[in-house]
Amino acid sequence: MEPGDDATTLSLQEFVTALESPAAVVDRYLDVVAANRLAGAVTASFTVGTNLARFTFLNPFVEDSIGSWDLQAERNVGMLRDSVERFEEDDRFRDLLGELMARSPVFATKWAARSAVPERRGVTEFDNPLVGRLALGFEQLRRHGDDEYVVVLWAPVDDAARAGLRRLRELVADV
Secondary structure (H helix, E strand, O other): OOOOOOHHHHHHHHHHHHOOOOEEEEEOOOEEEEEOHHHHHHOHHHOOOOEHHHHHHHOOOHHHHEOOHHHHHHHHHHHHHHHHHHOOOOHHHHHHHHHHHHHOHHHHHHHHHOOOOOOOEEEEEEEEOOOEEEEEEEEEEOOOOOOOEEEEEEEEOOHHHHHHHHHHHHHHHOO
16 A cells, blocks of 8 residues: 555545644654645655655765754654554564665664664754754654554744744745
């Protein structure tokens, strides 16, 4: 199944599209299955079809675009480990973990350390090419009884981020 093609993800896509703040939905494999345009404007990682773990560890440009990359890398490992523990490892998990361990020594080290835990809230700084640095607080939400999907919502943590998001909203509206 392709990301975003079942009734649940279509419903979640409608929900995040209606929000004025950046919002995305990831599945247990860290695939983005729904996102609003503003989330995609903040960072290309929140585009439907993107795998956050691959984007974080295999994209050579990501380290320069996230102000706290090491922390974000830890968060991704924590989310992935949490998913593996919630669900029995399956072929798709084994393939994803094998690919990340083979292609990213940083991922392999962080995975082996077993110290990363999922964070349900925090702050991430994005260096956006259109509006500069955005410090955004995030909150991860799960629907009751649904361990498959996590809704991630962002909000600006300071005036500069509020102004930057306002400008991005204007730019996205013009597209």
